[in-house]
Amino acid sequence: MSTKKVVLRFGADIADKPVIYKLVKDYDLVINILKANVNPQKEGTMVLDIAGEKADRGIDYLRQLGVRVQSLTEEITQNEEKCVSCGACTDICPSGALYIDRPDMTVRFDSDRCVICHLCVKACPMRAMEVRF
């Protein structure tokens, strides 16, 4: 059975709804939650592995609710050979995945917190942030 990786982005109005339960119960999908986060503004981000015959219908259901769904075929990595720890990305990154480790001032990347927005890929002067498919 093929699986599909998707990124879900919820507004604050949906973040408290049991949507994953619905995907399992009503659409008979096998769900593996790879990443889930609710920010202080109560907006949610979730990365799922979805498997099941009704996967497309399940995704349609999410979209009807107002969840933004993107397929995830990529991840962001920090090329440590290229990164010089300048820091120019760290206040551009919206999720805190890129940050400065103080007092050393080294730039670190926590991929678990990355929401794959690509802002760092554009902003990095050394082109050290790479997209992997």
Add this chain to the structure above:
Amino acid sequence: MAVEKTFQEINERIKAGKAVVVTAEELVSMVKEKGVTRVASEVDVVTTGTFGPMCSSGAFLNFGHSRPRIKMHKVWLNNVAAYTGIAAVDAYIGATEVPEDDPLNSQHPGKFRYGGGHVIQDLVARKKVVLKATGYGTDCYPRKEIETEITLDDINEAILFNPRNAYQNYNCAVNLSTKTIYTYLGVLKANLGNAHYSTAGQLSPLLKDPQFRTIGVGTRIFLGGGIGYVVWNGTQHFPGRNLVEDGNDYGYAGATLSVLGDLKQMSPRWLVGTSMIGYGATLTVGIGIPIPVLNEDICRFAAVGDDELYAPIMDYSDDFPNLKSNNLGFVSYAELKSGKIKVNGKEVPTAPVSSYPRAREIAGTLKQWIQKGDFLLGEPVQLLPNAEAGIKANALKG
């Protein structure tokens, strides 16, 4: 008795393996602990470092002569034009030149993924670079075009010559407008969304000898991973002080250096091609300068820490582009490095554009070179103009 040392005495100690060398970062805490008088007598050399984008950089190359000969009229390296309005097979590849078919900012913000700085990094990485040249043909240089591959080892000379590097101090850039702007100091978010700065603070070479008491023509330095020299002041060398009407003195700013060295002994770790989104291509350069502790005053200047070094906060949406001399106040490097500052009453996240960890590594490397006796101090044949020279910037009319 006040300590007085000469370059010669310190060099003798370096040769004998007896010189006491510390980085500027180490000196700051040493002087806080032991006091300047004692440290000045103990320490011989203070090493500094900086690693940031420096646009006024480039390299003179001599490609050697082809058979038959060509007098190059236009030259491209990996499709990036080099300036060849000098002798037949000499050219200067500048850090900010971009390929002629680059879309630039036609789709704003442009990416500027490759440029002269990247060519220089590819050369020092010993990668093959495509050389294309055209000529108009002369009796002694009949050939009209050539396309070949070169490496740094194949060509005759490669001299890194950067007419303006190592800015003494720099603005902390913010954006007061309501839209994101793309600057040479990085991406600045609207409504004071962030603040970028680009100086190594307490490690930064020209903040540690702010009156040019030791740095001048002939100072031997760490340049791009190899050995280079200060050859003159830089362009736009306007050494001055940030004195404010309220009586506060926010220290030194405005000085720059011209530096030169053999590209062949440099390294791609310390000369890095750089792409500033929406702005252009450039080169990030590693520079480290040793400061001999000739007396207590020099030691005192070199021991000033991040909490006593200041950057002016400048708006890059209006004040900077329109050459207005306003600033939004001063902020210390200690505050900038903490990750947030206050501007107009608002808390603003900060980020550097120059690498402090790499600056520290440069100061550490230079310290090792000197400790091993490999690197002697170059005594300047002429010191550079300092704030007392009163050099003022000319503006371009029109």
